[in-house]
Amino acid sequence: MKLSTRWLAAFALLAIAQPTIAAAPSNFSTDNPRFARLYTLERQASDLLNSDDYALSMSQKTRDAWGRLHDAAMQAKIGGQSHPLAGVALINLSSMDQIDGKNPDALARSNDGLRLLAPFADAYPIAWMQGLSIKGYVQIALGDVAGGADTLAGASRYMDTYIARTPADRIDKDTHMLRSNIAFTHAQALTRLGRNAEAVEAQKASMEARIAAAGPNSADTIGSYYTYAQMLQRADRDGEAEKYARLAVDIATDHVDRKHPSYARALEALGLLLSRTGRRGESLDYLQRAIAIKRETVGTESLYFQFGLQNLGSVLLPLERYADAEPLFLEAERGFRRIEGENSPQSARALAFAAAAALAEGRRAEAIGRLDTALARVRSESDKDRDIGQRVFPYLIPALIEEGRGVEAGRAAGAFTTETAQLDNAPALPLAQAAMLTAWTTPDRRDLGEAARRLTGVLRDGAAMNDNGELTEDQRAALDTVLAVAAQTQDTALALDAMAVLAGSRIAQANRLVAQRLVEDPALATRVRGLQDRVKALEVADRRLLKALAVDEEVATARADRADVAAEVEAERSAIARDYPRWVEAHGGERPDLDALRAGLRREEALLAVMPAFDGVYLLAVSADGARIERARMDRAAMVALVHRLRGSLTPAGFDQAAAHDLYREIFTPGILGTLGKAKILRIVPTGAFASLPFAMLPERPIAAVDKNVPWLVRRFAIRVQPGFAIHPAQGGQMAMRNQTLLGVGAPQAFTDSQGAVASRGASGTEVRALSDLPALPGSLAELRAVAKRFGAGHATLLVGAEANEATLRTRDLSSYGVILFATHGLVDGEMAGVNEAALLLSPPGTDDAGDDGLLTASEVAAMRIAADWVILSACNTAAGEKAQAAAYSGLAQAFRYAGAGSLLVSHWPVRDDASAFVTLETVKGAGRGLPRAVALQKAMLKLIASRHPDAAQPYIWAPFMLMGR
Structure with missing residues (x-):
């Protein structure tokens, strides 16, 4: 009998085990002329099942053909037992049941078929192993994971014996493929039981059999490499896992047609690898492309497609894109149920992921319902599946406690x-x-x-x-x-x-x-x-x-x-x-100690951490007199939405006043304010969306209109933001202008479409045009000259116009300057085509400036060696991070810090150049008088609010500035 290749393809998604085998009668032969009619019936049924017409192969006509073989074989006796082709017929009928999703029928028929075939297993080894495979898979699908794993282990053992005793030239591709599929499904079952070390060995056997069946560069083999990598990772063998994940991608790229489903799997492999190495943003493109190819090639009614949806959703979760992830999980959950039945284990996992997204979005009751359903779904007939509990319980238990x-x-x-x-x-x-x-x-x-x-x-x-x-x-x-x-x-x-x-x-x-x-x-x-x-x-x-x-x-x-x-x-x-x-x-590896942190705060200082975790936002206030931890009354999703609402509403003419005050009330609760006490300088450690929150502009009371007397938080506290909890020794407020030197860089020449030098360095025409469209900053030169004047003759150097270029900065010794001021445009990652990381705009390069593109990027800054104890980035968006959820202290600001800078003055959003010049100069002047830098910035902001500058009282004008310390 020839094993159905269609059944083999379907079974590539499954998992399996085996019983004790009796010996056939010694005189039994599979080609006895006495049973010629049975062999004809078997050939007829096999031809129908293997038909290229899928509808015919799965039709009632095919079922009837196998039924006729079964009935005839039951009547043909061998030593008092029915002919084993009766069992072969039932096993093929069970495979059709399994493909049709009729798992209880498939289990019953596979059991009956194996019982009839058991005495003759060695005469029909492929049918015997196929029957065990179907039984094991269906046991797992019906909830008996441990029983299915045992059945599949038996199938694997029998297969190993069969391969060992059979000459190599008599083992065809289909047999190797069956061996691969049995081992694959066995590995999946072992993983669900938490037996990861055994799962690695089973998947290795599957991979080796797939190579024997299809060759090392086959599209069919790619999935084995990547699945093996997954198993290695679960067994904490990360180095080997990366090797095989990359192998899958390399082979797919070199040997697989772009429209082949396995190419989609390779893209998915690369996407998931990038995600595991912290490049989740990059991974999204690969995963989305993989889904598009799967939709075109295997359709939406395949398990591969559902896994693609789930993989993409699982990458979106840590990016806090819950609203995007949740519908993907729910679509996958419905797909898994359609294909595998109402108690599909994979549907339970997808539902658990959707529950996690609902929890993160603040819908606790809905999440609990989903988590309960996920548990019940896989435990409806068995309590042996422990894998789903590892995904459900860590989310379910805290949610139940909160409720x-x-x-x-x-x-x-x-x-x-x-x-x-x-x-x-x-x-x-x-x-x-x-x-x-x-x-x-x-x-x-x-x-x-x-x-x-x-x-x-x-x-x-x-x-x-x-x-x-x-x-x-x-x-x-x-x-x-x-x-x-x-x-x-x-x-x-x-x-x-x-x-x-x-x-x-x-x-x-x-x-x-x-x-x-x-x-x-x-x-x-x-x-x-x-x-x-x-x-x-x-x-x-x-x-x-x-x-x-x-x-x-x-x-x-x-x-x-x-x-x-x-x-x-x-x-x-x-x-x-x-x-x-x-x-x-x-690496963020400094480990703070509460007593040391409090001791490091100066008498007039306090610290406030504002951190979103998963579904909650937590507030930690620390002062010399005490400490307090609170969970905000609003959940994380609601508070993050408030931050985005406030940021999105900011214009030179106004902002969402209600959102600003709501954020103040949620963060500065009576308990938190009581702990902060009479501190005048507030160190803030924000993460996530709160790193983009301009705390200075939060009003302490509801406001009906903006004027010069609004009780902004900046009136109560001088604010400095820091990325972590380390308190470094105070650098002293006195800048000693007479002894410090200033380097001012800015007022660069404008880019134009005719700047061929830029294009020759690899920048696209689109990038050149985008850079040339940036508005002029007429106040930047005046700002640089005003600050230089404050430092005095002989203590200031300005690089402006054509001199404000990368080549000049690379050749200059920057370690001799105590203060460095950049007055130019700041660009964030993704702000315009061709700009892939945060950067400062400098003058276009000359034709001989190799490697110069007119943009000083964050990675280039990080390679610099500077010793300035203050860097002022008087530019647009210099506080922004690489992505929407990145901390405000990342990007350029963080790059300067690790190039050796001390404190930085940066901005949250595009800054009006006259306001930037005013705040920069006033802050420098205040620090020169001996004020702590946070206080100098506070007074500069308040002075701008009270000034006659147009719209100066509006937070959009004065609130973007942020002092960042170590």
Whole structure:
């Protein structure tokens, strides 16, 4: 019998196992002339099933043909038993049932077929393995994951025996393909059971069989490479995983037609790889293109298409694009159910993702309903599938607690702990989460603080392992639970620890290129790799300790082992921090201590952190007299929407006054204000959308109209923004103008379409035209001259007009200037065609300036060596980050900091040049009189508000300026 290639293609998406096999009668033969009629009936049915006409192959006519073979074979006896072709017929009917989504019928027929075929399995090995494959897959689809895995393990063992005893020239492509499919489905089942190490070996066997069937460069083989990479990643073998993911992409690019479905899989592989390495923005293009190809080639009724939707949604989640992600998950959920049935495990996963998006958008009750449904769907007939619980419980339990449903939360926490402890290779994160959530739902909560700190440590170590600094959605949700516990218990030290992980993630993202440049030092690279190896060992030790605590066995030994590894990690971290402090800071790796932070604040200073985690926004106020942590009354989605509403409403003529005051009330609560006390200087540590919030313009009271007397927050506090919690020694307010030197750069020559030199350097004509369309800044030259005059003759150098170019800056020793001022246009990533990172506009290059394009980019700034203790970016948008969700201290500002600058004066949005000149000069003058720089900026803003400059009282004119310190 020839195995249906159609069935093989359908089965490529599945997973499987096996029973004991009886021997056939010794005189049995598969070509006995006595049964010629049966062989004819088998050939007729097989021809119909293998027809190129899909409708015919799956028609009632084909079913009738297999039915005739079954009935005839049942009557033909061999040693008192029915002819095995009766079992072959039932197995083929079961494959048709499975393709039609009739899983209960498929299971019943496969069981009956295997029973009839068992004594003759060695005579019909392909049919036997096909029957086991179908049975195993359907068992899993119906909820018996463990049983399906056992069936598939048996199928794999039998296949290995069959391959070993059969001459190589008698093993055809279809047999290798069946072997690959069996191993693939087995690997998927093992993964769902948490048996990741075994899953890796099963998928490796699938990959090797696929290579034997189709060759190493086949489109069919690409998926095996990438699936193997996925399995390796789940087993914490990241280096090998990246190797095979890249192999899939390279082979697809070189050997696969662009319209072939496997090319879409290759694009998807690359997209997911980019996402895992922190380049989620880049990955979106690949994933969207992959979906478009799948829609055209395999259609929307294929599992591949549904997985594509889910993959794209899972990349959008950490980008906080929840409204875009949620419909993708819901569409995938409906598709999985149509294909796999109402209890489809994949539909449950898609629904759980959609629930996470709903939670992040503030729809808690709806999210709980989805999470409950996802659990019930895969557990309707079995409680053996523990994989879905790892996705559902970390979101469901905190949501139930927030809704006041403590009893249900406690039951869910108990199930989470039990299931996680049973996983053979449970990661440290779910183990730590289960322990903390169980402690949170226990009435006495005795172990809650310790469990929360342990979870924070696991999250910090996980973030440290990620070179790009990005947190996964699961990690951010876990940090949200820690902060919720800290707010409930007023554990401000715990809150600071968790917030440092959030802030450090943003810093590391902003400084990815800087960190890469630093690690070009071979000595540092070796140290970093050593630290990463130790952190991996610490994660293993954490996992052992957490599992020991969960099962209450060998806890003392596991705790001692963990302490030894932790001591090694801390020693190496401290040594690197001592020898390479800039690398630690660039990675956001500084670990704050609450007592040290308070001690570092000057008497008139206080600190406020405003951080969105997952579904909540958390506020931490620290002063010399105390500290307080609160969760904002509004959820994260509502508050972020307020920030966007305010920013979007700002014009020279007005702004959304209600949104501004609502934000003030949500952030500056009575408890927070009480802790800040009488501080005059407020250090603010914002992340996410709040990094783009101009805090200075929040009104303390509702306002009906803007005038010179509005009680802006800037009247109460002089504000400085900083990326993290480190308090560096005060630099002193006195700038000592007589001894400091100024470098002023700006008032560049205009670009024109005739600037052929730019185009010759690789800039497109579109970019040249866009640069030439930028408006002139007539006040920039006056601003530079006014500030230079303040420094005095002999202490100021100006590079203006044609001299304000990249070549001049590259050849000048910038370390001799105490203050550097740029007065020009600032461009953010994506603002215009061809500009792919934040940049300052300089003069067009001359024809001999190789590598010069007239744009000083953030990566070029990061490579500079400067020693200015103040850099003033009097330019449009210099506070902005690379993406909408990037921190305001990223982009250019962060690049200057890591080039060696001290404090920076930057702007949140395009600045009117006369206002920029006024604020810059007044701030410099104030600092020259000995004022702290935050106070100098505060007074400059207030003086502008009170001035006669047009519309000066409007926040659009005076509020974009921001002082950023270390």
